[in-house]
Amino acid sequence: xxxxQELARVVEVPTKAAPxxxxxxxxxxxxxxxxxxxxxxxxxxxLLIEANGAGAxxxxxxxxxxxxxxxxxxxxxxxxxxxFLCAVIGTLTAWCVERTNLPGRHVWAVLVVVPFAIPDFVxxxxxxxxxxxxxxxxxxxxxxxLAVYPLVYLPVAASLRSADPGQEEVARSLGLGPLxxxxxxxxxxxxxxxxxxxxxxxxxxxxEYGAFEILGYQTFTTEIFTEFQVSxxxxxxxxxxLVLVLLGIxxxxxxxxxxxxxxxxxxxPQVQRVTQRQHLGRAKLPVLIGFAALVGLALGVPIASSxxxxxxxxxxxxxxxxxxxxxxxxxxxSGAAAAIAALLALPVALLAVRHGGHGGRLxxxxxxxxLAMPGLVIALxxxxxxxxxxxxxxxxxxxxxxxxxxxxxxxxxxxxxxxxVAYAPVNLEEVARSLGxxxxxxxxxxxxPLVGPGIAASFCLVFLAAVTELTATLILVPTGVQTLxxxxxxxxxxxxxxxxxxxxxxxxxxxxxxSFVLSRYFDRLPTRATRLP
Amino acid sequence: MRKRRWGWALAALTMAGWSxxxxxxxxxxGQSITLYNGQHEQTTDSLVASFEKATGITxxxxxxxxxxxxxxxxxxxxxxxxxxxYTENSPALEYLQSxxxxxRVDPSTLAHTPSRYNSPxxxxxxxxxxxxxxxxxxxxxxxxxxxxxVLQLADPRYKGKLAFAAGETDFQPxxxxxxxxxxxxxxxxxxxxxxxxxxxxxxxxxxxxxxxxNRGAVAFGVVNQYYWYRMRAELGASxxxxxxAYFAPHDPGYVLDVSGAAVLKSSKHQAAAQKFLxxxxxxxGQEIIVHSISFEYPVASGVATTQPETPFDQxxxxxxxxPELGDGSTAIALLKQAGLx
Numbered sequence: 081x082x083x084x085q086e087l088a089r090v091v092e093v094p095t096k097a098a099p100x101x102x103x104x105x106x107x108x109x110x111x112x113x114x115x116x117x118x119x120x121x122x123x124x125x126x127l128l129i130e131a132n133g134a135g136a137x138x139x140x141x142x143x144x145x146x147x148x149x150x151x152x153x154x155x156x157x158x159x160x161x162x163x164f165l166c167a168v169i170g171t172l173t174a175w176c177v178e179r180t181n182l183p184g185r186h187v188w189a190v191l192v193v194v195p196f197a198i199p200d201f202v203x204x205x206x207x208x209x210x211x212x213x214x215x216x217x218x219x220x221x222x223x224x225x226l227a228v229y230p231l232v233y234l235p236v237a238a239s240l241r242s243a244d245p246g247q248e249e250v251a252r253s254l255g256l257g258p259l260x261x262x263x264x265x266x267x268x269x270x271x272x273x274x275x276x277x278x279x280x281x282x283x284x285x286x287x288e289y290g291a292f293e294i295l296g297y298q299t300f301t302t303e304i305f306t307e308f309q310v311s312x313x314x315x316x317x318x319x320x321x322l323v324l325v326l327l328g329i330x331x332x333x334x335x336x337x338x339x340x341x342x343x344x345x346x347x348x349p350q351v352q353r354v355t356q357r358q359h360l361g362r363a364k365l366p367v368l369i370g371f372a373a374l375v376g377l378a379l380g381v382p383i384a385s386s387x388x389x390x391x392x393x394x395x396x397x398x399x400x401x402x403x404x405x406x407x408x409x410x411x412x413x414s415g416a417a418a419a420i421a422a423l424l425a426l427p428v429a430l431l432a433v434r435h436g437g438h439g440g441r442l443x444x445x446x447x448x449x450x451l452a453m454p455g456l457v458i459a460l461x462x463x464x465x466x467x468x469x470x471x472x473x474x475x476x477x478x479x480x481x482x483x484x485x486x487x488x489x490x491x492x493x494x495x496x497x498x499x500x501v502a503y504a505p506v507n508l509e510e511v512a513r514s515l516g517x518x519x520x521x522x523x524x525x526x527x528x529p530l531v532g533p534g535i536a537a538s539f540c541l542v543f544l545a546a547v548t549e550l551t552a553t554l555i556l557v558p559t560g561v562q563t564l565x566x567x568x569x570x571x572x573x574x575x576x577x578x579x580x581x582x583x584x585x586x587x588x589x590x591x592x593x594x595s596f597v598l599s600r601y602f603d604r605l606p607t608r609a610t611r612l613p
Numbered sequence: 614m615r616k617r618r619w620g621w622a623l624a625a626l627t628m629a630g631w632s633x634x635x636x637x638x639x640x641x642x643g644q645s646i647t648l649y650n651g652q653h654e655q656t657t658d659s660l661v662a663s664f665e666k667a668t669g670i671t672x673x674x675x676x677x678x679x680x681x682x683x684x685x686x687x688x689x690x691x692x693x694x695x696x697x698x699y700t701e702n703s704p705a706l707e708y709l710q711s712x713x714x715x716x717r718v719d720p721s722t723l724a725h726t727p728s729r730y731n732s733p734x735x736x737x738x739x740x741x742x743x744x745x746x747x748x749x750x751x752x753x754x755x756x757x758x759x760x761x762x763v764l765q766l767a768d769p770r771y772k773g774k775l776a777f778a779a780g781e782t783d784f785q786p787x788x789x790x791x792x793x794x795x796x797x798x799x800x801x802x803x804x805x806x807x808x809x810x811x812x813x814x815x816x817x818x819x820x821x822x823x824x825x826x827n828r829g830a831v832a833f834g835v836v837n838q839y840y841w842y843r844m845r846a847e848l849g850a851s852x853x854x855x856x857x858a859y860f861a862p863h864d865p866g867y868v869l870d871v872s873g874a875a876v877l878k879s880s881k882h883q884a885a886a887q888k889f890l891x892x893x894x895x896x897x898g899q900e901i902i903v904h905s906i907s908f909e910y911p912v913a914s915g916v917a918t919t920q921p922e923t924p925f926d927q928x929x930x931x932x933x934x935x936p937e938l939g940d941g942s943t944a945i946a947l948l949k950q951a952g953l954x
Binding site for chain 2: 145146147215216293294296298302306307308309310463467472475476554555559560566570573576577578
């Protein structure tokens with residue numbers, strides 16, 4: 081019933097057996113999904129319109145200049161190295177937590193997830209403000225790995241927890257050692273989850289801005305910002321963004337190709353059996369030290385440096401802005417966006433799960449491309465449509481900002497909602513109907529209780545991401561309003577570390593609540609991992 | 614069933630949030646103007662607070678980079694919500710002026726500032742000034758080893774020692790000045806040279822340069838003078854090892870930039886907007902700038918900078934004028950040609 085577990089299932093290989101019966105496609109669902117897809121595609125349409133306005137020769141000139149080569153090299157090498165490191169760290173930590181007798185693993189399970197809640201630009205601020213060593217490529221690798229490895233950890237841990245332990249037992253009984261069992265069986269079982277996590281990591285890296293700006297590392301996204309800021313050249317910024325979208329498609333393509341071969345299945349009913357945990361033995365101490373180091377680096381450094389600067393940095397506060405006010409606006413925008421994203425995800429998830437088919441699958445995967453588009457691009461697109469086609473309706477107002485968040489983080493919502501929909505099999509509803517319940521009563525008494533927790537968890541994921549959003553916020557935020565992220569950014573940009581630090585801490589505090597909820601869901605998992613065949 | 618209740622509680626909370634926000638968004642009575650602010654937030658914030666107190670006019674401030682704000686105004690056209698724009702450098706204002714989007718500033722306001730710091734047709738007014746300098750870390754390079762002319766920045770002996778911010782609006786006037794003095798071809802050569810010298814030390818903004826030089830990541834960089842003063846104020850003098858050095862008098866690298874403000878033609882609150890302009894160049898407004906954390910030179914109303922800054926009349930910048938600095942498009946084109954943008 082957990083979203084986290086389902087994160088694994090969604091990113092894993094699609095099972096052929098799932099849609100038992102295909103029914104006639106209901107029009108409301110199709111229309112709803114169509115509208116959602118159109119909203120998500122709007123930024124892409126904007127990019128094409130703008131890039132087209134720049135003209136082919138300008139674009140060709142832009143793309144074939146020497147800077148592009150170094151941007152491409154910077155972007156690709158960072159993506160490859162960080163994705164690889166995240167895969168290794170995420171998988172190893174997940175295996176230790178889920179499959180060994182690691183002491184205190186319930187605490188570790190929470191602690192290794194929380195770094196995801198700390199905005200990347202706070203992590204890089206934490207590091208960069210302490211040491212000059214952390215900059216450029218090595219800085220970017222260090223900071224991004226520590227900030228996003230939970231995206232691999234979460235699905236892999238979930239997948240290991242729900243995988244069939246029987247296969248490992250068979251492998252061991254056939255004479256394979258523990259290491260080989262891990263390499264040949266366990267990794268094979270978790271492959272889909274690892275790949276799914278890596279896709280998320282790669283896409284997030286493509287669109288990252290704040291951290292690289294602080295670390296002075298140039299990628300396509302930072303260049304898009306420069307292009308936009310220095311010469312307000314939206315056409316060229318759009319052409320560069322299209323390159324980014326292409327890179328995103330490449331990532332999804334590699335993922336699809338890597339998934340192609342073989343598939344994971346489990347036999348028997350979907351009831352969880354307790355797995356025999358590996359004894360760490362003499363490795364216990366080194367593994368514990370490793371965990372402590374990881375949490376110390378990913379969680380301790382940003383928090384410690386924020387606290388340090390709060391007491392060390394002496395500067396004047398802004399009179400007009402209170403941290404409470406910024407906190408309230410942040411929570412409100414993020415909360416509303418999370419609710420809308422979860423709502424938008426519902427028809428798409430229902431279509432994909434209950435009616436399946438290649439179309440539904442493609443539509444679902446294509447929404448992941450939104451992750452590869454920088455927030456700035458989506459914000460510009462919405463401003464553009466508001467200025468050109470809606471007579472400035474919603475321009476620089478809260479609803480447009482909330483919509484931007486909902487679009488930006490739609491894939492995160494979809495992951496959770498799709499999973500929970502999969503847990504509410506249509507036959508249960510049919511049974512309820514046949515027992516004389518009305519349509520509404522079925523929704524209230526059967527569907528909602530089954531789907532609700534997953535939706536709530538999606539809400540948390542989107543909320544988390546929106547709290548830390550910066551670049552779209554800067555463009556769309558209503559005049560006179562500050563969010564925690566924009567205020568942190570303004571201070572950080574002015575080297576007012578002492579003033580920036582409290583905002584960083586409040587962001588961490590606000591974000592810690594949903595991530596705690598997420599990891600609690602995760603922890604309850606085994607008793608809940610039942611579902612109807 | 615516990616979970617289900619939790620979900621409902623969440624939904625209820627969201628609803629409560631919506632209704633609360635709806636109540637909060639209704640604004641009070643009285644006049645208000647919208648300010649697009651590209652200047653440092655702290656300074657603008659003090660100016661606005663004092664202006665609101667003195668006039669009772671509410672100012673809604675929108676903060677962003679000046680280029681973004683200028684171009685938002687161009688995109689918004691006659692529907693722009695902005696009444697006033699306040700920028701760090703003159704090119705953004707010259708750009709808006711060339712698009713015919715600015716209203717004439719009240720002559721009585723213009724009279725507060727020496728005319729060489731205002732827009733020649735009077736479409737915007739100069740508020741404060743800054744000069745470009747070198748910031749250096751004495752433990753990495755001796756003062757005597759520093760370049761004294763802007764052309765020397767491209768000297769191969771500074772390979773790996775130089776930092777600059779190609780995308781920073783403060784850097785464009787220097788490029789314009791070099792092109793103005795030596796011609797575009799020479800400027801392009803010079804850009805190639807400094808790009809090679811900077812290597813990995815091309816930073817996004819002046820704050821980063823000041824910070825990295827201070828921390829010893831790079832020997833020296835090109836910034837505006839006040840970043841160093843700001844850094845000392847923010848971090849404390851004991852935490853700042855970096856020093857600043859001026860270019861040789863009247864060198865093309867020694868550029869004086871003017872920060873200014875303008876009223877938009879499309880503004881529906883012309884009188885209140887003009888009042889704001891008059892306020893920031895009044896003695897009171899200029900005093901606020903002097904005592905703010907900006908450390909810029911006030912240019913109007915006879916207000917002088919306090920120590921420790923070099924007095925304004927002792928500066929010896931290059932003679933390039935504001936119309937010659939223009940809207941920055943020449944500099945941007947050159948920077949692109951050199952592969953820096």
